[in-house]
Amino acid sequence: MLRSATTKVRYFKQSSIVDSLLASSSPLRRAPLARTIPPALTQTCHRYSTTAATTATVDDEVQTFRHSEPVSIPSKSHKDDPVKGPVEMYDQLVSEGKVNSDDHQRAIIAQLQRIWMGLQSYYPDIKASSPSQEQHQTRGGWMSKFTSIVGGGHGTATHAPNANDVVAPKSLYIYGDVGTGKTMVMDLFYDTLPIERKRRVHFHAFMLDVHARVHRLKMKEPERADVLGPIAADLASEAYVLCFDEFQVTDIADAMMLRKLFTELFARGVVVVTTSNRHPTELYKNGIQRKSFLPCIDLLLEKCEVVCLDSTTDYRKAVKEMSQIYFHPLNQKTTHTIDQLTKDLTGGGKMAPMTLDFLSRQLQIPEQANGVARMTFDDLCKKPLSAADYLELVKKFHTIIITDIPRMTMKHRAEARRFITLIDAMYESKTKLIASGETGILEIFNAEEGGNEFNDDFRLMMDDLKLDDVSSPLFSGQEEAFAFQRALSRLIQMQSKEWFTRPT
Template identity: 30%
Template structure:
């Protein structure tokens, strides 16, 4: 009997919603195996070896269909206690729960965690998460922060002891996570744990489906009329996964920069949110490094009255350009018509040239900066 994900995948191939890709076959097989293992029951009716079920770690370059297949797996698996989230959102919640444990009195701890004793928050946080879900499905596992690196090994050891099973996507192989990070030797046990508890599958297809979708359409939509807005929305919907959008929190020089609408490596923001606010070069560098594609909407025609926003826009584009971050824009005009008068208008011609280059096929196809 074929698994549910295999049946759903074959159905999407047949109706044209997916295109055959040999690199996805081992992914579907690995997820089918996990789906079946999660269903197994012990002879006496208990769950069959919860802690013994090996999860799946899918890794490979962006655009190879990892998130789409994870969406499909999550929708198909009959496991009732399951959670789907971006890894950054999961970590943000873990940090918040740890804060609640450290700051809470006995009554508050009891209300949130069902227990109150002890100073170490790892065990109660892991037990709370395990009580909510047996299966955790994550997108975009990456580790860049020393605080995250130091807690992950202990946290996931506690989660696996509780029988939690992991299905995750990442752009990096496990042994490449937190590469060259501070005190990386303290993070290495987490890598060994992931390799022991998950089957690692490389998704190394030559074809970038997300890039194909971007290059099959324009990425600069102007003017911002109903037709262009609808096309912009369609492209966003096509590129992002089926799960709900969530905010991303970027730590920049001790500040919390929030991008409200994200889906893994995709981000969406208005011109006012990024260029009308008091953000600077370090903030834009953090955005460019965190996301592979930025959807920027409601870019107005600028003039002398908003020259500061124009200057921020130039800084943002420079950061995106240097990082190789792809840009999709809904604007009132073409790049060269956005800022013709005001302080720095002459220099803006360079930004307009970059924007036109960033909308071209050659630039879209180039590799992101390391």
């Protein structure tokens, strides 16, 4: 049954993500959840070359997504041991054979060492109040009201004379192709940084947090014109070093919000280190209302050293041994294999449905047992689910079995986007994947086919925004193709024996 037009439009505006967070007092600060992997999984690994630790504990906080690359950073053995910086730690990893020496990575690590050294004597005096002096509430349509909240328009944000005016180490924006080690070098910097007020978070999860904070503040002070100033003050007081993974902008709500937010953060002396697959000038390219986003790009270019990690090696694909966890085509043999794997992974436990209750919403799990969930592609990607749903799913289950993945073209943009978001959530949380599909893993998505076909979801979004130009990458599929390239790289890495044998 088709969802209502209102629900569809709200999903594509991403307001459903905000709605899903309405009842949460703090979506990023919840108690840790212990997850136990059954011993039967160890036996299964000998048969399928897929193993896992018998017990693992996962911090339930979104902002603790860590180590997107399969590298374990050594910790100090004694509190009096000298602190090692990124360069020294990288040399240690190379000498131990945990990473291959790469001149391109070394050039980036030298930049990270610069920031690391500058932060040793840096402690900004973060103001508790907002430096923004906006007192004017714009009146007009929904767009003018929205821009008054997030600081839209073409001007520069206004700051109070007593705004934080410290000289911070220059931030770093690392971009490059997938699998070249961007996340690994950033995590190397983060793990060796000997300060407490730091935060490492996937950029998508960070924006979920910001949307939730905006909602709570507007509910508390509905007449307040400036909401991002106080939110930036809170963020800066919690961490004056922010490390973002996968900086990307595809949503108009995020695009309109980011310029003001980053202006406020930099004004308070916050240092940003971020990875991205795109140069800043390529962010939100040809997106809706992109002119309002251009000042944010200018701000990033001004405040960040922009460097490219252009290694020609995709380290995700350079795995020593592969495990078969993706099975195709969809036939009786594949079904039998998935059934047997499900039985082994659950230790023969009886599969039963479960309902996950969170953030005033529910997610139905049709089959689950002993930390393993089994769902179809339609269950996960054809329903109006968002990143919040997938984050909750991967926190609950250490292994997810996805069956009946179809071959997707541009006609299935919505499903493809959700699938990409799901894989990102699984990858960041190190969730193990078993899957069956109609085609081989490299043929799941074809961005060159179906480009002129639009399903009801996209037609309703275009009608709501009064758009008829389909030349934008938002409609041509360039954004989906770009994002799917990263997802495929991650899927390939998730097939490796190393992925399945690492602790969850």
